[in-house]
Amino acid sequence: MATYDYRSSERKSADQRIPPRFSRENEALCSSAKTVASPFTDEILNAPNPKKFYMPVFILFDGTTHPIDHIYHIRLKMALNTNDDYLMCKCSPTSLDGPAFNWFKNLTQGSIAGFQDLCDKFISQYYGNKRPAKDVSSLFTTKQHEDERLQAFLTRFNLVKSMVMECHPSTAVQALKLAMNRGTTFHTSLVVDTPKTMDELNERADGFVHLEEEEVANAWKTSIISTEEKSKTKIR
Structure with a gap:
């Protein structure tokens, strides 16, 4: 028993609806594509x-x-x-x-x-x-801004460090201590107990980053509550 190919029939009917001019242009494009030289062997x-x-x-x-x-x-x-x-x-x-x-x-x-x-x-x-490589002195000229949060500063410091070709971990730690704002809890931690490796430094930094983020979030919540209380007072 013969079967009828509906898909083939649909393709033929669709091809019949394509104007001859577009059909010729399509064939020309396909033919030229096959002759395009490739840099590959x-x-x-x-x-x-x-x-x-x-x-x-x-x-x-x-x-x-x-x-x-x-x-x-x-x-x-x-x-x-x-x-x-x-x-x-x-x-x-x-x-x-x-x-x-x-x-x-x-x-x-x-x-x-x-x-x-x-x-x-x-x-x-x-x-x-190619980016010019930085020397170690670029680390010691990197300073934390007055209102710069710890996460943003560490990201900027590590970016500079990644462009230094050779940098001993102890040198990077010393540069970070000098770059930070004095009086912060993280800076005090580095002065009291200086990390010996970058892994130890990064692990400790993560803890202080989370602490700072939590303090900022709590301050924001306190500000919102204070604003709501003032609004209720005015309404009364």
């Missing part, structure tokens, strides 16, 4: 993709940020699924945007044979975006 382009693979969502690189940071970001995202070299090559261009994507399109056809080749060309192109 045939081995990369023809390599089979894993059956179970989910394309990660990358932070887009537009040519203005640090190239090494972006490569590190790609490696971390891809490591969640696979470390296949050819697949990393195929996925990486989806993280490029604007001028950076135009740079990739203009690479010589077949000039990239692996992910390391792509990384080398990418870093060479955007090496000028």
Whole structure:
């Protein structure tokens, strides 16, 4: 008994409704897409993709940020699924945007044979975006603002510290003590019992951050209650 393919019939009827001009343009676009030169070698382009693979969502690189940071970001995202070299090559261009994507399109056809080749060309192109490394003195010039809360200050201090190439933990602790506002409970704690490692420092800082946040929340609640009491007094 013959079966009737409804889906095939629907596709045919839909194709019949497409004007001839649009059909010709679509065929031309598909044909030109197949002839677009790729910087990747045939081995990369023809390599089979894993059956179970989910394309990660990358932070887009537009040519203005640090190239090494972006490569590190790609490696971390891809490591969640696979470390296949050819697949990393195929996925990486989806993280490029604007001028950076135009740079990739203009690479010589077949000039990239692996992910390391792509990384080398990418870093060479955007090496000028590299952030200059800071020395230890930048830590000692970082100061906590008068009304700056502990969490915000620690975030800013650790950002500067991350850009220092080599910094001994004891040096970072001493710089933090000098950078903090005098008289705070956390500063007093550091003076009385100075941590010996950054892990110990961060663990203690977390406790004082939670304490400060709780004090701020209690002060806010007290202010609200005081305002409500004043309003009730005026009404009476």
